[in-house]
Amino acid sequence: MNENTYVFNQQPVEQTQEELPSYSNYYNHKPRKSAWPFIIILLLIAGVVVGVLWQSGYFEKEDKEALKVVQQEKLCNAAINYGEKYYQDEKTNPGKVIYFTISKLVGEELIKLPVYNYSINEEYPINTYLRIEVLPNGSFSCSGVFDTTKDTEKPVITLKGSKVMTISLGGKVTDPGYTAIDDKDGDISDKVVRSGNINNKKSGTYHLSYRVRDISGNVSDEVIRTYIIK
Numbered sequence: 710m711n712e713n714t715y716v717f718n719q720q721p722v723e724q725t726q727e728e729l730p731s732y733s734n735y736y737n738h739k740p741r742k743s744a745w746p747f748i749i750i751l752l753l754i755a756g757v758v759v760g761v762l763w764q765s766g767y768f769e770k771e772d773k774e775a776l777k778v779v780q781q782e783k784l785c786n787a788a789i790n791y792g793e794k795y796y797q798d799e800k801t802n803p804g805k806v807i808y809f810t811i812s813k814l815v816g817e818e819l820i821k822l823p824v825y826n827y828s829i830n831e832e833y834p835i836n837t838y839l840r841i842e843v844l845p846n847g848s849f850s851c852s853g854v855f856d857t858t859k860d861t862e863k864p865v866i867t868l869k870g871s872k873v874m875t876i877s878l879g880g881k882v883t884d885p886g887y888t889a890i891d892d893k894d895g896d897i898s899d900k901v902v903r904s905g906n907i908n909n910k911k912s913g914t915y916h917l918s919y920r921v922r923d924i925s926g927n928v929s930d931e932v933i934r935t936y937i938i939k
Contacts, residue, residue, distance in 0.1 A: 773827045773828075776825075776827045777827045777828065780824070780825065780827065781853050781854075783820065784811075784814075784820065784824070784839060784851075784853055784854065785839075785851035785853055787814045787819035787820045788809075788814065788839045788840075788841050788849075788851045788853075789841060789849045789851050790819055791809060791813060791814055791817060791819060792807060792841045792849045793849065794817070796849075799843055800843055800847045800848070800849070801847065802843055803843050803844065803845045803847075804842070804843060804895050804896060805842065805843040805895060805896065806840060806841075806842050806843075806893070806894050806895040806896075807840075807841050807842070807843075808838045808839065808840055808855065808894075808924050809838070809839060810835065810836050810837060810838055810839070811824055811833055811834075811835050811836070811837050811839065812835040812836060814839070815835065822835070824837075826854075833854065837854055837855075838854070838855040838857065838924065839851070839853065839854060839855065840852045840853070840854075840855040840893075842895070855893075855924070857924065857925035857926070858925075860893050860923070860924075860925035860927065861925075861927065862891070862892045862893070862927060863923075863927045863928065863929050863930065864889050864890060864891035864892075864894065864897060864921050864922075864923045864927065864929045865889070865890055865891075865929060865930075866887055866888070866889045866901060866919050866920070866921055866929050866930075866932045867887060867888050867889075867890075867932075868885070868886075868887050868919070868932055868934055869885040869886040869887055869888070870885025870886070871885070871934075872933070872934055872935065873934075873935045873937065874934065874935070874936050874937070875936075875937045875939065876909060876936060876937070876938050876939075877938075877939070878909070878910065878911075878912055878938055878939060879909060879910055880909060880938075881909070882907050882909050882936065884903075884917065884934070887901060887919055887932070889901050889921040889929065891921075891923040891927075893923065893924070893925070894923045894924050897921055897923060898921075900921050900922065901919055901920070901921045902919070902920050902921065903917055903918070903919050904917070904918050904920075905917040905918055907936050907938070908938070909938055911938065912938050912939050913937075913938055914935060914936070914937050914938075915935070915936040915937075915938065916933050916934070916935055916936070917933065917934045917936070918931050918932070918933050919931070919932045919933075919934070920932075
């Protein structure tokens with residue numbers, strides 16, 4: 710062998726061609742599912758939740774409290790102006806409680822409808838009561854809208870003088886008087902209803918009964934005074 714001749718250990722090189730997908734493999738391949746339907750469902754649920762919270766006033770709590778304060782001030786200013794106009798004579802009677810309806814204020818053009826109750830997202834009925842009270846200095850104090858449904862206490866009547874009175878036949882029959890006090894309405898003695906008759910010309914036992922009703926419809930226990938004519 711010629712010394713200039715070189716021999717290499719040659720190995721055949723295998724050339725591989727990248728396998729192409731077959732027709733069946735291509736069409737049997739399942740594409741990856743999109744996440745958009747799931748995202749859309751979540752967005753819809755979130756929208757419903759936000760809508761419910763909005764309707765319930767969840768996002769307006771602070772605003773509603775501010776509106777309630779403004780509404781209360783407006784009603785009380787109107788109520789005090791109404792009291793100054795129509796109840797001047799009561800200003801000498803400390804503790805006197807006066808009620809009147811929203812319709813009265815509307816009629817005097819002191820407020821305009823609607824008057825909104827922000828606590829329950831509804832309008833106040835025009836027969837809703839407002840409450841003012843005479844202070845010791847002769848001015849009016851306003852406690853605003855009065856909710857009669859929360860007043861369950863009965864007024865109390867107290868008789869002045871004796872519960873049993875003895876009068877001579879033909880003598881003068883007198884009633885020493887009474888007081889009626891309610892925890893919300895104050896002194897309502899002028900609202901007491903007295904019933905019964907006494908014949909001072911005929912011997913016998915007679916009775917006078919007393920009852921009173923407060924602004925909320927609570928009725929006092931009946932109180933009785935007995936007259937003995939002899």
